[in-house]
Amino acid sequence: MRLTDDWFTALSEDEDGNMIYINGRDNIMDFIKSGKFKERVEITWPYQADSKGLPSADLAKLMEEVQLTLQKAMEKDKLSIMTGTYVGNGERVLVFITRNIPAFGERLNLALKDFDLLPITIYTEKDPENEEYLDMYQMKENAIE
Numbered sequence: 001m002r003l004t005d006d007w008f009t010a011l012s013e014d015e016d017g018n019m020i021y022i023n024g025r026d027n028i029m030d031f032i033k034s035g036k037f038k039e040r041v042e043i044t045w046p047y048q049a050d051s052k053g054l055p056s057a058d059l060a061k062l063m064e065e066v067q068l069t070l071q072k073a074m075e076k077d078k079l080s081i082m083t084g085t086y087v088g089n090g091e092r093v094l095v096f097i098t099r100n101i102p103a104f105g106e107r108l109n110l111a112l113k114d115f116d117l118l119p120i121t122i123y124t125e126k127d128p129e130n131e132e133y134l135d136m137y138q139m140k141e142n143a144i145e
Contacts, residue, residue, distance in 0.1 A: 001030045003075060010139040018053050020088035024136050031081055032130045037097035040127040041080070041104055043070070045120045049090040063092050066115060070094065073111035080104055083133045097130060 006026040014020055031037060045063060047055040055063060067085065074080035080098035087093075098104045101124050112118065127133075 008140050008143040010142045012139060014089055018089035020086055022086055022139050024084045024139060028081060036099055038126060038128040039098050039101050040125050040132055041096045041098055042123045043094040043120050045092045046090055053088040067094055069111050073107050084136050
C-alpha cells in the first residue's frame, strides 16, 4: 500500500450554520480496508475567530506548521494516517486513524516538544469501521476545484 498526499477541499456548515472548511485525504481506501487502523484520534485547537470563523494569518501559519510536523511524525512508518482537517467557527480539528493509541501519544509528545505549549485537546475513540472518515469522504462530491 502506498500512502499518497492527495487531498480534496469541501465546504460544509455546522449545526449553527457556520461555514466549515474540510480538507479530506483521498486514495487511502486500501488502508481503511486493511482493518489495521481501528482507532481514531481527534486533535482540537480552539482559536479566536475572525468574521469568517477563521484564525488570524499568523496563527494559521503556526497551525499549518504543527499539522505538517504531526503528519510527518505519525506517517513515517504508517503508525497513523491523517485523514482530514476541519477549520471554522473558532476551531481546527486534525483527524488521524491509528493502529495504537499509546504509541500515538508518545509520538505526539515527541513531535511537539519544540513548540510552546499548545491549547489543544485530544479525543480518542475506537472506530473499527472508520465511520468518521467514510462520512467525511462523502463530502468529496462537494469538493472545491
